[in-house]
Amino acid sequence: VAETATPNSVADVKARLEEVGYLAGESAALVSYLAQQLGKPILVEGPAGVGKTELAKALSRATGRRLVRLQCYEGLDEAKALYEWNYRKQLLRIQAESTEGADGGWEQARGDIFSEEFLLTRPLMDAITSEEPVVLLIDEIDKTDQEFEAMLLEVLSDFQISIPELGVIEARTRPVVALTSNNSRELTEALKRRCLYLWLDYPDVDRELEIVRLHTPELDEDLARRLVEVIHMVRSLDLKKPPSIAESIDWARTLLLIGAEDIDRETFESSMNIIVKHRSDIDLVAERVAVKLEGGSPAETPGS
């Protein structure tokens, strides 16, 4: 794949992302470029399923860097995110020492058991200590609590981790960091201040069409356009879970599989559970969208 050289322009970033199958919008490409140039983390917000996580993955592919991923969840703590002492190994070590009889004293044992050998590295530590530059993805940061955010600050602004027993571990290479958030709570000012902000939204029809075409090039272009239009129609309803871009692609693949030639009502109703996944949403979509699809394309039916 591409070499790890830093890109030299926004257009360059965009082209590289496209090469690895991610069609970035203008602002996404620009912010990714700035992040690499300035060495600042990107905070990506937006509704579910617009490709926030995918952006980080694409960045890792485009730059040829390894992706280190930290999936956040409620109750995630330092032990799971930064590092942890390997208790069992430490216990064994102490036991081994005492059975050997070679009593080196507590001082020595302590020096031994609190060394890097007994450290279990977790994603953040992994990203910091990696020899090769990496892309660090901190996914769904809004799921964690505020204390965790505060802990991240040291990593994100100085790229270092302080371990009381060992001292400060500094990054050998500077990782590209992407944080994603579904905006389910307001992140702290301190965290935001250290990041570049990128808001991703659902793409417009033309761009989504490009995305779908990129992933299912075999699909007929008219059908693909039709599909994207229907998806947009569905999204405009007030659904519990609007269909994501990934689901549009899944749907396109499904249509290919069942060999559909047009999206009529029947095809739609039989395959709509790919894009709509809530009981009440299904009812609503069936009522509002499926009806419009009856006989002929919605573009031609006058004044709905």
Next chain:
Amino acid sequence: MAAPEATGAPKGTAAQLLRFFEELRSEGVAIGTSEILDSFSALDEVAWTDPRDFREALAATVAKSQEDRRVFDLLFDRHFFRAAEAEALDRTLQEERFGGGENLDLDELRRSVMDAISDGSDGEMRDLARLAIAAFGQRGERSGVIGVDVQRIRRSLGLQAGGRGEPSDDEPLTLDRESLKQFEGHLRRELERAMIERSGKLPPARPLAELDRALPTSPAQDLAAVHRAVTQLKRRIATLGHEQRGRQRSPIVDVRRTMRASLETGGVPLRLKHRPRRPRRPEIYVLCDVSTSVSSASVFFLSVLHALHDSFRKLRSFVFIERISEVTEVFEHERDFRRISERISSEGGVADVSGYTDYGRVWLEFLGEIADELGPRSTVIVLGDARTNGREPHADVFGHVAERAGRTFWLNPEPRLYWNYGDSVMAAYEPYCDGAFECWTTKHLENFVNVVAGGLPAPA
């Protein structure tokens, strides 16, 4: 410089940017020094000459939420437009105004405007906006107020956003709302520019109208804004319980989880695990004043609550003017905001004769019909301006209602400043409430929903 605010201020781009940041700060966007430094180093990396890159680079470093971004966009256009105009005045540059507007065929102009709008071509739209202004000025219908002129020009060109406009005789009018807005923006800017040139000075800078950020006052006004607000709130509320669990742990130790965690440390329970705290799911009774003085705010509020009804155990809504009527069902079957308000006004049957709110009678009816069901778990929320139109407020009856319910909140769509002024009797009701809030921006609303769901403590 001719601009009054710029006397003695340093010139140059850096100073210009700093003034822009200052303006953003005054609109409530929190910009720290570190962010300003970031934005300058970001601008080193992109081409200054590309307006889109310039803008995006600034936004990425300075506007750190969707709301901030909205303010940023509003201000960005205005600030740099004004900056360019001030510079032009300074150097006494005059632009050749478009002539030839006099012998323009209005129909032809209209067609090319439509084409430009649907093509989305920026330069084209700008030129046409000037032509339209010239043609319009020729007909001598200028009012001199920019906002009015924009709408008049739009109307005389017969431009309408797609959707509800009936298809006209010859061509189907399917302009989408966004691009039409863009054209209106061009019109506005060109009118403003012409005015600046005529008068030779910049109009004074005004802060963004508070209205730009307030709750939409009429349902048709800006559905997109309503929608944005609702979806955001919905997400926040849906995860509300989760966020708090980390911070306030329940005092009860979960023995099973503690034991399991202790295996890691050889059976020594080093870390206590607590039971998660269950989010409070209250029963909610909402009473909404839908008389003309408050109706759109309250319907908006009701639909937000209903969008959230998963978060509550039980939710019943009532609307009232002179009498009270239950509308829970309307919300269960309708999701479209506009249709809800239509149905409420057609089926509510809440106005008797005068159409003026009668709070006293409403409490009596509510107490008679519903009060038996109220219990310590239930929360009563009243949304109204407490303007009794001079009728008996029956505050004691309201007191009975509040006594039976676990909690009672009052939301007033008027700013606190206006309470108890005129026929508002807020002071009579307030002592019975667990909290009285002003509620005229989405922020107020969000804060309130947080309080109801047990998130934040109610402010004093």
